[in-house]
Amino acid sequence: MSAAxxxxxxxxxxxxxxxxxxxxxxxxxxxxxxxxQVPVEAVALKLFTGIEKFEIMAIPFFILAGxxxxxxxxxxxxxxxxxxxxxxxxxxLGLAAVFSCALFAAVSGSSPATVVAIGSILLPAMxxxxxxxxxxxxxxxxxxxxxxxxxxxxxxxxxxxxTSGMLVEGPTGERVSAASVGQMFVAGVIPGLLLAxxxxxxxxxxxxxxxYPRLEKASWAEAFKAFLDSxxxxxxxxxxxxxxxxxxxTPTEAAAMSAVYAxxxxxxxxxxxxxxxxxxxxxxxANMSAMLLYIITNAILFSFLMTHENIPQAIAAWIVDQGLGxxxxxxxxxxxxxxxxxxxxxxxxxxxxxPILFPVAAKLGIDPVHxxxxxxxxxxxxMITPPVGLNLYVASGISKMGLTETSIAVLPWLITMLxxxxxxxxxxxxxxxxxxxxGML
Amino acid sequence: MLLxxxxxxxxIIITTLIAAATILIFVAVVQRYGLSNSAQWxxxxxxxxxxxxxxxxxxxxxxLNSFSMTWAQEACIYMxxxxxxxxAAYGVRTGIHVGVDILLNALPARTRYGxxxxxxxxxxxxxxxIGALGTQFVYHIGxxxxxxxxxxxxxxxVYLAVPLGSxxxxxxxxxxxxxxxxTGELPSHDHGHVEGISEADEPLAxxxxxxxxxxxxxGGEK
Numbered sequence: 001m002s003a004a005x006x007x008x009x010x011x012x013x014x015x016x017x018x019x020x021x022x023x024x025x026x027x028x029x030x031x032x033x034x035x036x037q038v039p040v041e042a043v044a045l046k047l048f049t050g051i052e053k054f055e056i057m058a059i060p061f062f063i064l065a066g067x068x069x070x071x072x073x074x075x076x077x078x079x080x081x082x083x084x085x086x087x088x089x090x091x092x093l094g095l096a097a098v099f100s101c102a103l104f105a106a107v108s109g110s111s112p113a114t115v116v117a118i119g120s121i122l123l124p125a126m127x128x129x130x131x132x133x134x135x136x137x138x139x140x141x142x143x144x145x146x147x148x149x150x151x152x153x154x155x156x157x158x159x160x161x162x163t164s165g166m167l168v169e170g171p172t173g174e175r176v177s178a179a180s181v182g183q184m185f186v187a188g189v190i191p192g193l194l195l196a197x198x199x200x201x202x203x204x205x206x207x208x209x210x211x212y213p214r215l216e217k218a219s220w221a222e223a224f225k226a227f228l229d230s231x232x233x234x235x236x237x238x239x240x241x242x243x244x245x246x247x248x249x250t251p252t253e254a255a256a257m258s259a260v261y262a263x264x265x266x267x268x269x270x271x272x273x274x275x276x277x278x279x280x281x282x283x284x285x286a287n288m289s290a291m292l293l294y295i296i297t298n299a300i301l302f303s304f305l306m307t308h309e310n311i312p313q314a315i316a317a318w319i320v321d322q323g324l325g326x327x328x329x330x331x332x333x334x335x336x337x338x339x340x341x342x343x344x345x346x347x348x349x350x351x352x353x354x355p356i357l358f359p360v361a362a363k364l365g366i367d368p369v370h371x372x373x374x375x376x377x378x379x380x381x382x383m384i385t386p387p388v389g390l391n392l393y394v395a396s397g398i399s400k401m402g403l404t405e406t407s408i409a410v411l412p413w414l415i416t417m418l419x420x421x422x423x424x425x426x427x428x429x430x431x432x433x434x435x436x437x438x439g440m441l
Numbered sequence: 442m443l444l445x446x447x448x449x450x451x452x453i454i455i456t457t458l459i460a461a462a463t464i465l466i467f468v469a470v471v472q473r474y475g476l477s478n479s480a481q482w483x484x485x486x487x488x489x490x491x492x493x494x495x496x497x498x499x500x501x502x503x504x505l506n507s508f509s510m511t512w513a514q515e516a517c518i519y520m521x522x523x524x525x526x527x528x529a530a531y532g533v534r535t536g537i538h539v540g541v542d543i544l545l546n547a548l549p550a551r552t553r554y555g556x557x558x559x560x561x562x563x564x565x566x567x568x569x570x571i572g573a574l575g576t577q578f579v580y581h582i583g584x585x586x587x588x589x590x591x592x593x594x595x596x597x598x599v600y601l602a603v604p605l606g607s608x609x610x611x612x613x614x615x616x617x618x619x620x621x622x623x624t625g626e627l628p629s630h631d632h633g634h635v636e637g638i639s640e641a642d643e644p645l646a647x648x649x650x651x652x653x654x655x656x657x658x659x660g661g662e663k
Contacts, residue, residue, distance in 0.1 A: 013563070014540065014541045015541060015544050015545075016545065016556050016559060016560050016563070017540050017541065017542040017544070017545035017546075017556060017557065017560050018540055018559075018560035018561075018563050018564060019538035019539060019540045019560075019564065020538075020539055020540055020541065021529075021538060022538070022540075022560075022563055022564045022567050023540070025567045025571070026563060026566075026567050029567065029570060040574065041578070043574075044574045044575070044577075044578045045578075047571065047574070047575070047603060048575075048578070048600050048603055051521075051522060051525065052518050052522065053518075054514050054517070054518060056521075057462075057517055057518060057521050060459060060462075060521060060524070061463065061466075064459065064463060248474070249470060252466070253466060253469075253470050256462075256463055256466035256467055256470070257466075257467060257470060259463050260463060260464070260467045279456055282456045282459050282460050283452055283455065283456045285459060286455040286456060286458070286459040286524055286528050286531075287455075287528060287531060287532055287535055287537055288537065289459070289521075289524070289525070289528065290455065290524060290525045290526075290527070290528020290529045290531065290532055291528070291529065291532045291537045291538055291539070293521070293524075293525035293528070293529070294525060294528075294529040294532070294538070295539075297525070343541055343543050344541055345539055348539070387543050388541075388543060
């Protein structure tokens with residue numbers, strides 16, 4: 001009963017168009033003052049201590065690093081390198097777009113940022129070369145989604161934050177601990193590479209069918225030069241992933257290191273950015289981070305209320321009673337997340353849904369890391385499905401193409417991604433192999 | 442004039458905090474590794490009978506060891522909490538807070554007007570309540586001797602961010618509501634735009650449905 005009221009209230013408040021964070025907060029307050037015995041002090045304390053976790057602080061650092069990389073000419077050099085590597089195959093620049101999105105995704109944690117960084121340079125170039133705009137938009141909007149699947153990823157941090165510290169039980173009643181940021185990052189590597197390959201294959205296939213232009217094969221000398229030029233950006237991949245894997249840094253420290261590193265290469269090595277631009281980058285990063293942290297604060301309040309009312313446990317028990325099994329449950333989760341993905345943005349969905357769904361998943365014996373990666377893939381698809389899909393808006397903004405046309409343009413890649421989602425959902429080994437192999441699980 | 446000062450102050454606070462936190466964590470990590478590495482190298486130089494090298498590493502070790510960075514993590518968290526609270530208020534002014542506006546933007550202008558005002562006032566209400574709760578909470582903590590574990594800073598100072606930030610945010614919501622009521626314009630943040638990357642300042646072809654649209658007849662093109 002109380003579950004219905006909470007969700008109903010949240011849905012109504014969100015539909016009025018007020019910020020998601022405010023809708024969450026007001027739901028909690030309304031419920032608190034009218035229906036429950038939770039002491040207000042407990043909630044006030046949660047409000048203060050909710051975001052006092054060092055893990056969460058990876059988010060502002062990754063945003064800052066991403067902003068430096070986007071402004072500082074790292075993307076430009078990665079594109080040049082990618083083009084010399086794959087530009088001569090069918091699909092030419094399109095294939096290069098997928099490859100550069102994958103490279104940029106490995107240094108940045110956000111999808112729209114990846115679309116902007118790669119798309120704003122490559123899309124005009126593709127159109128000039130004679131590719132149909134549709135093809136270009138489809139490639140870039142969909143490959144940009146790699147940003148949150150290939151580590152580092154802000155949404156993965158969100159998932160860990162949302163589920164960490166929850167008391168959940170496995171199928172036989174044993175404690176199941178939530179996934180750590182390090183585990184999620186490592187688990188994202190193989191699915192990320194696989195998706196990059198599948199998107200590249202789709203691009204190649206369409207291009208081959210239609211005989212789109214290719215580039216001349218770059219000489220090894222050119223390729224090597226492009227590699228050297230982009231080396232400083234590529235080195236960041238090793239710093240972040242190597243640092244986390246070897247235990248040199250915690251994910252948050254790695255994020256801070258990459259922010260400083262990105263600052264140094266943008267301002268002093270590549271010099272695409274002057275010192276005078278730094279405050280602007282800092283301010284816009286702080287602005288974005290504060291918005292996300294504010295949603296997190298209120299989402300933590302919300303999930304505290306849910307847990308207090310035993311709602312996730314009740315849902316878990318109910319689903320187990322239905323005899324749905326993990327196959328049916330994951331199908332329902334996918335549908336639910338895809339639907340949510342059409343109208344909301346990834347961080348809010350993850351923060352609201354993960355704490356509710358995670359106990360059920362654990363009860364059905366689904367690995368927290370596998371479940372997390374599945375959520376991330378759903379979020380990626382959500383970013384290219386209308387009416388609300390951040391990547392679509394960004395791509396349509398760069399290409400000046402209408403939203404409807406953009407949505408149609410991504411269809412072939414969308415189908416590829418849906419097939420990929422099925423693969424990730426029902427073959428947990430793809431996700432779990434690497435972290436297990438490295439002894440992280 | 443006073444308002445402009447407040448605006449600037451808000452921007453300076455959050456910019457400084459994010460920069461300081463980043464540098465702090467960077468220095469802490471460098472110090473940690475400098476310390477363990479210099480100790481190792483010192484041992485290596487000694488076993489290989491290179492006293493001058495050992496002396497160099499010894500002095501590096503001593504310098505690095507002379508200050509402790511164990512408080513860095515805690516300080517970083519508090520800086521970001523402060524940044525988050527003031528940044529959220531700044532975010533109201535820049536219109537960065539995302540919402541579900543799909544229904545809202547489909548409504549006729551008149552109804553939409555009411556809904557937007559309602560949304561903004563709801564924001565003001567929520568932040569005012571949190572501000573009041575926060576003030577009470579800080580007052581209670583202030584009566585105790587609670588300090589933070591590493592920095593040994595009084596906790597009420599740390600928690601002061603919540604009431605201050607919330608009241609500032611409340612003020613920003615009212616400010617935006619007031620200017621919307623007069624001009625029909627809302628601040629909106631374009632999530633797809635990155636300065637210096639997109640060509641010049643051309644308008645987006647479409648607007649994300651994450652923020653309420655303006656009420657001007659040319660809604661959608663800015």
